[in-house]
Amino acid sequence: MANDYSTMTTRLVSELAAGLVASYPAIAVVGKLFKPNDLADFTRYCIVVSPNAQPWEERRTGVPQIQYILRADLWLLVKNFDEAASLYGTTAGSLGLFELINDVKVLLRLTGLSGLIGPGNKTYDEPAGPLNFEGNAVSAFDSGEKAFIHRARLVYTARLNPFCHPRL
Numbered sequence: 001m002a003n004d005y006s007t008m009t010t011r012l013v014s015e016l017a018a019g020l021v022a023s024y025p026a027i028a029v030v031g032k033l034f035k036p037n038d039l040a041d042f043t044r045y046c047i048v049v050s051p052n053a054q055p056w057e058e059r060r061t062g063v064p065q066i067q068y069i070l071r072a073d074l075w076l077l078v079k080n081f082d083e084a085a086s087l088y089g090t091t092a093g094s095l096g097l098f099e100l101i102n103d104v105k106v107l108l109r110l111t112g113l114s115g116l117i118g119p120g121n122k123t124y125d126e127p128a129g130p131l132n133f134e135g136n137a138v139s140a141f142d143s144g145e146k147a148f149i150h151r152a153r154l155v156y157t158a159r160l161n162p163f164c165h166p167r168l
Contacts, residue, residue, distance in 0.1 A: 004068055004070065004116075004160060005051075005055060005056055005070055007116060008070050008072065008113060008116060008158050008160075009031045009049050009051075009072055010031065011113040011114055011116060012031070012049050012072060012074075012113065012156065013029050013030065013031045013049050015107070015111050015113065015114070016029045016047055016049070016074075016104065016107065017029040019107045019111075020045075020047075020100075020103060020104070020107065023092070023095060023103060024044075024045045024095060024100065024103075026042070026043045026044070026045070027042075027045040027046065027047065028040050028041070028042035028043075028045070028046040028047070029046070029047045029049070030046070030047075030048055030049070031048075031049040031050075032048060032049075032050065033050055033051065034048045034050035034073065034075045039077070039149075042077070042079075043079075044078065044079050044081070045077070045078055045079075045100065046075075046076075046077040047074055047075065047076055047077070047104070048074070048075040048077070049072050049073075049074055050072065050073045050074075050075060051072060051073070052071035052072055052073050052155060054071055055070060055071055055072070056068065056069075056070055056071075057069040057070075057071075061162045062162070064164045065162040065163065065164055066162065066163065066164075066165070067121070067159060067160060067161070067162040067163075068159075068160045069157060069158070069159050069160070070157070070158045070160065071155060071156065071157050071158075072155075072156045072158075073153050073154070073155060073156075074104065074127075074153070074154040074155075074156055075151055075152075075153055076097060076100050076101060076104060076151065076152045076153075076154060077149050077150070077151045078096060078097040078100060078149065078150050078151075079148060079149055080148040080149060080150055082094070084096075086150055087150060097133075097150045097151075097152060101131065101152055101154065104127065104154065105127045105154070108126055108127040108156060109126065109127060113158065116158065116160060116161070117158055117159060117160060117161070118161040120161075121159040121160065121161060121162075126156055126157050126158060126159075127154055127155075127156050127157075131152060131153070131154055131155075132152060132153040133150075133151075133152045
């Protein structure tokens with residue numbers, strides 16, 4: 001049986017890939033620890049679902065009930081083929097990083113991760129955490145084409161359905 005964190009990240013990967021492929025052909029969505037010099041191979045767009053610095057939190061919602069709050073960093077990557085289009089592009093075929101951020105936020109506000117997040121736990125600010133943008137002048141990237149990637153980190157917060165631990 002998979003733990004809730006692994007289940008959440010797996011569902012995030014599959015729902016992001018399925019929901020964005022129409023607007024972002026050949027988008028690569030992978031679940032792994034984000035390392036700037038160990039990126040997945042991708043044509044133009046990539047999302048890396050990576051553990052957050054504070055990935056798992058427990059909150060008591062009632063006397064016998066607890067709720068898990070899970071966080072993941074979504075690293076949104078766009079190759080810099082054309083400075084203006086890579087960042088600000090809004091037309092099909094040349095969508096930019098800021099359009100990808102918006103589309104990911106819209107998609108995440110609509111999903112319940114296939115029942116992992118119940119309707120009563122949706123706050124619609126799950127993808128509303130801090131957003132960090134970094135241009136292509138990033139020293140952590142190695143040489144070659146990886147130096148020409150715009151990236152943004154979006155924090156996703158999932159408030160799972162409350163439950164009771166089984167009594168021992």
